[in-house]
Amino acid sequence: MLSALEVFTTVVVGVMVGVEFSVAFVMNRIFGALPEDSGQLARAHGGRMLGAVMPVWYISSLVLAGAWAAAGWHHHGTGLVLTAAVLLIVSVIMSVLLLVPINNRSKTWTPENRPADWKEQSDRWDRYHYVRVAVIIAAFALLVTALV
Numbered sequence: 001m002l003s004a005l006e007v008f009t010t011v012v013v014g015v016m017v018g019v020e021f022s023v024a025f026v027m028n029r030i031f032g033a034l035p036e037d038s039g040q041l042a043r044a045h046g047g048r049m050l051g052a053v054m055p056v057w058y059i060s061s062l063v064l065a066g067a068w069a070a071a072g073w074h075h076h077g078t079g080l081v082l083t084a085a086v087l088l089i090v091s092v093i094m095s096v097l098l099l100v101p102i103n104n105r106s107k108t109w110t111p112e113n114r115p116a117d118w119k120e121q122s123d124r125w126d127r128y129h130y131v132r133v134a135v136i137i138a139a140f141a142l143l144v145t146a147l148v
Contacts, residue, residue, distance in 0.1 A: 002071050009064040013088075014139045016057050017140045020133050023050070028126060037111040043122060047107035051100075058095060062088040065143065077146030084146070087139035093133050098128045 027046065031039040065085040072078055102125040109118060 001067075002075070004092050005064070005071060006147055009061070009068050012021075012057075012064055013061045013084075013136070013140050013143055016054075017133070017136050018062055019050075019054075019057075020129070020136060024126070024129050024133050040111065040114065040122075042116065044107050044109050047103045051103050051107055055095070058092050062092060065139075068143075072086070073148060077148075080142045080146035084093075084142035086141040087135050087142070091135045091139070094128065094132050096136070099125060099132065102128075139144060 015077055023046070028043070031042040031046070034037070034042060062085060065081060065088055069078055069081045069085055072081065105115075106118070106122060106125065110117075115121070
């Protein structure tokens with residue numbers, strides 16, 4: 001049972017990392033290259049869509065890592081799993097304090113109602129997101145390492 005939990009947790013976190021990496025380094029580049037206001041509208045739509053899904057994914061990843069650490073307390077790699085869980089906590093805190101407030105504003109923006117500094121706010125979100133991606137990649141790497 002522990003092996004199944006380890007693999008399932010690693011896959012869930014790994015797919016989350018892939019989605020967030022794609023947002024940072026693929027989707028936002030595509031959105032930025034769209035003509036006129038299309039990029040801003042695409043970011044707003046992405047903020048609504050992923051803003052609904054990602055909180056559940058982040059919390060589920062954290063709960064799974066915690067369950068793995070608890071179930072495998074006396075097994076090899078538990079320290080790595082605990083460290084990964086701490087990094088996942090950091091990512092949730094970053095999300096709630098830094099990224100979600102910007103996302104909650106930007107997901108309602110249209111070309112008609114967006115603030116004058118919308119690009120600066122989007123750029124700030126991107127910078128925070130890059131750091132969050134690095135944090136969850138580190139958590140994922142620790143989980144993978146704990147498997148061996």
